Amino acid sequence: MLKILVRRLVSALFTLAFVAVVVFAVAEALPGDACTAYLGRLAQGERLDNCRASLDLDQPAAKRFVHWARDLAQGDLGNSLKRKKPIEEIVGPRFRNTVILGTVAALIGIPLAIVLGVFAGVYRDKIPDFVISGVSLLAMTIPEFVIATLLIFVFAISFQWFPAVTILPTDAGIREILPNIVLPVITLAFVMTAHILRITRASVIDAMHSEYVKMATLKGVPFRRVVFRHMLPSALLPTINIVALTIAWLLSGVVVIEKVFNYPGLGTLIIQSIFDRDLPLVQAIALMFALIYIAVNLIADLLVILLNPKLRSQVSGEGG
Template sequence: MSTAKRPPSRPIRDFVISRSLSGLVSLILVTALIFIGTAMLPGDTASALLGQNATPAALEALRQDLRLDDPLYLRYFGWFWDVLHGDLGVSLASGRPVSEVLLPRLQNSMLLALVASLFLLPVAIGGGIAAAIWKDSWFDRALGFTSMLFLAMPAFLVGYILIYALSVRMGWFPSMSVAPLMGGVGPWVKVLALPVLALVIIGQAHTMKLTRTAILSVLSTDYILMAEVKGISRRRIILLHALPNALSPILSISILTVAYLIVDVVVVEIVFSYPGLGKLMVDSVAYRDLTVVQACGLFFALIFVAMNFLADFLAMLANPRQRVPARGAV
């Protein structure tokens, strides 16, 4: 077809630019929503902070200090401006800088998620591949049943069952994960074991199901049939013909699972009293520690946006049809 000259298409560059911009918009929207949410918390923030016996003068002073009487949008832009300059503010409950309160908790959450992913992803992806290869076998059915069972169970129930079985009855691990977070690997293993186990149990189902579906849909394509007709062995077909084509969806779901493990695990952190970001946010809501809540929200959103970006980016790199422009016929 004779078409006018177009500028060369650069799918990767276009992707990075457009997704960075849309990510930024998401961040602004999410933080604004959290700001509105904190403003809608019932009761007066100043009296919640100072307690019932505070004098009216003290309350008024605090309100002035926190600019609580300013319109919401002014407070938001003020906060946003400070954040852009690296200032997250001061915790209202403890008076310490928010970053000081938040960063250790963020590290803990990331550590938990990382260790959980190291166990969860190989189990779930391997299980999904095996279930696809032996589709409809007893293995596939059993795996499908148990993974759905765990998915359907509320997270706190899984947590309490684990505490009851492995901590109370067997006494292998502490029921609370607040052991001194120092001094070598030993204590860490003890602290992390139960939350990690709970996360693996709760989180595997999606990854496993999606891996299975991705592999199955690739196995039913014409090019897999072609490989069979060519006389390629089953093993080589699975590993070299099918798996690379299922890589995109598997990468996406894996990274979204990691994001889920960092952000969505509030219930698990609370059940095990694990000092992570989710627990910090819940506690801070209770204390009306608005600056900490807002900062937690910011980080959650940041992690989710970044992980989504990474997931789509890797999926794109794993797919020649997206990575290499078509350029048309020779």
């Protein structure tokens, strides 16, 4: 187990380094830099040179990258070029907001998806399955911003039940945030439920056709017990990974939805920082996203190993 963990952590480190290089290169490749973005039409001549000199932008890219990487290794993310503040201070509250939105959506969406998926799988090709599968297919095919816009149109504009956009300071308290995020949460839950549901349904159908479920039935085990004791523990294993991916997706700033609802999370921040050519900020956020993906997937994989008796014994060496 420890061996796997170490191996995975080492490979995570390489992934992060790779992401850092790619993000830096992409940001460099964008036309313009922080100074042209900041100065706008005035960006020329001496003014531009001064600005660049003050931000060290006149140095060659490779040199800047080495500097940045060295600081990063020491835990220093650097300063935002535009806001002239340490990046931690900018990212911190934004990340908290994203976590709040993601957590609420996950708490609603994941259990809902699993329950509906199991239900559809067990009653495959019956009416509940048709309804559930149909709606989930719809949710998967319609882009999330369309759903978001529809929800805004119906519930914010026609009925005026919920606010259309969140107009909140970045450091608002949870109590203030919650009533404001009903629509984004519904949108997120809708989209993620569809994905998890499809995977759950497929793996439940597989398990329902397995020899061991047939055997349990022929052992005289009542249907509900067959489902809960024999089928579900194996059927839900594959869903762990897709749930992990969904959580990573939620935490790494659901950019489009945050933008539509103007939610002060990481997603809106990264868009803004790209507009500003605020390179250190973009890099920091991108690295964070990568870190979240790696961490969540690692946790999911370890969980699968722990829950699957077959893998568990391969790792710890119980029997053959």
